Amino acid sequence: MFKSLKITCDEATTICDKNQYGEASIKELIKLNIHFIRCRICAKYTKQNMALSKLYKGYSKNCKSIKHCLSSEEKDALKNALEESKQ
Amino acid sequence: MAEKIHTINTNKWIDNYADYLYNYAISRVNNSDLAKDLVQETFFAGLKSAKNFKGKASERTWLVSILKRKIIDHYRKINSKKGQAEVRMNFYNDGENEGDWLEERVPQKWDNTSETSIENEELKDQLEACIDNLPEKYAMVFRMKTVQEFETEEICKELDITASNLWVIIHRARTQLRKCMEDNWFNN
Numbered sequence: 001m002f003k004s005l006k007i008t009c010d011e012a013t014t015i016c017d018k019n020q021y022g023e024a025s026i027k028e029l030i031k032l033n034i035h036f037i038r039c040r041i042c043a044k045y046t047k048q049n050m051a052l053s054k055l056y057k058g059y060s061k062n063c064k065s066i067k068h069c070l071s072s073e074e075k076d077a078l079k080n081a082l083e084e085s086k087q
Numbered sequence: 088m089a090e091k092i093h094t095i096n097t098n099k100w101i102d103n104y105a106d107y108l109y110n111y112a113i114s115r116v117n118n119s120d121l122a123k124d125l126v127q128e129t130f131f132a133g134l135k136s137a138k139n140f141k142g143k144a145s146e147r148t149w150l151v152s153i154l155k156r157k158i159i160d161h162y163r164k165i166n167s168k169k170g171q172a173e174v175r176m177n178f179y180n181d182g183e184n185e186g187d188w189l190e191e192r193v194p195q196k197w198d199n200t201s202e203t204s205i206e207n208e209e210l211k212d213q214l215e216a217c218i219d220n221l222p223e224k225y226a227m228v229f230r231m232k233t234v235q236e237f238e239t240e241e242i243c244k245e246l247d248i249t250a251s252n253l254w255v256i257i258h259r260a261r262t263q264l265r266k267c268m269e270d271n272w273f274n275n
Contacts, residue, residue, distance in 0.1 A: 008186025
């Protein structure tokens, strides 16, 4: 039973990444916490990962506030290209 | 109640939908030239198949479905052999201690953790440089999930990938990004 809860560092960090989006399952979180008992490296990874998530969140907010538009020249060029292809 | 039948007016497409489609494309591919090409291809493809428009969906929904197809085609292209040949950093052992950290890739203690606000332009530039350094496939999935905050299901549907595939990509992207930020920001 306990063997099935043992995971590698690769698996542990994958769960940790998934958990940054709140999408890790309870079973995965149990496995992750058991892994932390014997692995300080993954515990450090998780701490740093959480700091990065905060940074990514701020970056996301910043990016989503930007509205991208085509210039009127680009729209005219697109209109012409479309007109030409109709003929 | 009678179902509304939508009509098509190709003369108004650019004015009505170009910006919407461009925004839609750029939030997925994060490359303005590529996004413009995808929008143009969408209009051309729409024009070519306008006779198949049944009017069940609005013009915009119909054009978006064409654009989605173009984005999947692009994703498949970068996920092809050429895309997979891009440099991928390995962080874990393959042999006897399979799945354990490679000694030289173990996370290091960070010296500079005082500045983590994205308002800091230098930090923002460094983060963007690290994302741009990722293999294109990883950068695209990471941006959709983390920057644009799309639902997992939506990304899987749009890119035609499984959820476990998505998490492997996110994991590889984040591991590589962590290392890049460690080398170029936190311990620089």
